Amino acid sequence: MFDVAGFLSKMKLSWKIATCAVVTLIVVISGISIYMYQATRHVPEFYTAALKIEPAAAQETGEILExxxxxxSNEIRKPSRWQLRLTNDQINGWLASDLxxxxxxxxxxxxxxxxxxxxxxxxKLGCRxxxxxxxxxxxxxxxxYLVEDEENVVAIQIRNVAAGSLPFPLGSLLDEVARRAEEAKIPLRWQQVDGDPVALVTVPxxxxxxxxxxxxxxxxxxDGEIFLAGETLKAPEAAVEPAAPVAPEADADQEIKTASRPLNTLP
Incomplete structure (x- = not known):
């Protein structure tokens, strides 16, 4: 005989299990969503510190950078030894006041x-x-850093990209870098070092x-600055071709006879 009571009891148990599973899944998804939202809203400490600059100070340091x-730019045009030192404050001041x-x-x-x-x-670079x-x-x-055995080649190794505290896919970033380099006609090629993408930029x-x-x-x-140094070498002088040999002086009659002849046929 079919046990209706037992069947209903099992059905109630199944529904309870299913309901618990659904509720658990909703809680997990909600928790992940909240975590991801909070993670994307995370602000790196270095960025918070870099934002703390007064407008007047930003303008002053930005002008110093320029x-x-x-x-x-004038110094490197002529043969000489040169160097350039830019600080955090100067760069951030210019970014805040002039960019x-x-x-x-x-x-x-x-x-x-x-x-x-x-x-x-x-x-470290940050941007809203x-x-x-x-x-x-x-x-x-x-x-x-500079690439060894290649003149004027700068390697830019990208170590980490994040949105808040979450890793961010590199594909779109690399495509944007390549596009901007192409628009600016900057020679650029890519390598990998320790699993990181490295942009190799050739400075003319x-x-x-x-x-x-x-x-x-x-x-x-x-710590706190970028230092660049080098020199502008005097361009090698173009080789001067030796002057053509001068023909010995001739009398007027001889000049008339030879004037119409090519120079390399002179005796």
Whole structure:
């Protein structure tokens, strides 16, 4: 005989199990969503510190940076030894006071307030991102150094990219870097080092207003500053072709006879 009571009891138990499973799944998904939301809203400590700059101070340090870069651009044009040192404060001051006004289309859409933190052998960059689906602070860590055995080739090794505290896929970032380099006609190629993508940028050694050949021999990331040094070498003088031999003087009659002959047929 069919046990209706037992069947109903089992059905109730199954529904309870199913209900518990669904509730558990909802709780887990909700927890993950909350965690991901909070993770994307995380603001790196270096970025918070870099934002703390007064407008007047930002303008002053930004002007100092522009003056240094302008003097540097004039210095490297002539044969000489040169160097350039830029600090965190100078770069962040310029980013805060001048970037948006002078280069309004430099940053991709939705990004603003970029800041930088230079540390020993590492640069951290941060930028606010406001998209349709989420808002976050994008950050990445890079290393920059000269490539051995290749003149004027700078390696930029991308070590980490994150949205808040969550890892961010590199594909779109690398595509954007490649596109911007192509637009600016900057020679760029890619390698991998220790699993990290590395952009190899060739700095031109010659130019229309350069009175020589540029050679970079030092690029260092120090605590709080970037140091660059090198020299502009005097361009080798073009070889002077020897003058053609002068024919011995001839009388007027001989000149008339030889004037119409090619120079290399003179006796």
């Amino acid at each position: 003056e240094q870069v302008f003097a540097f 948006e006004e002078k280069f309004p289309k430099l940053l991709p859409s939705g990004m603003h307030d970029p800041r930088i933190s230079i540390q020993e052998r590492q640069v 991102f406001e998209g349709q689906q989420f808002h976050s602070v994008m950050s990445l860590a890079i290393d920059a 050694s010659e130019g229309d207003q350069i009175e020589g050949i540029i050679r970079i021999d030092t690029l260092e990331l120090r």
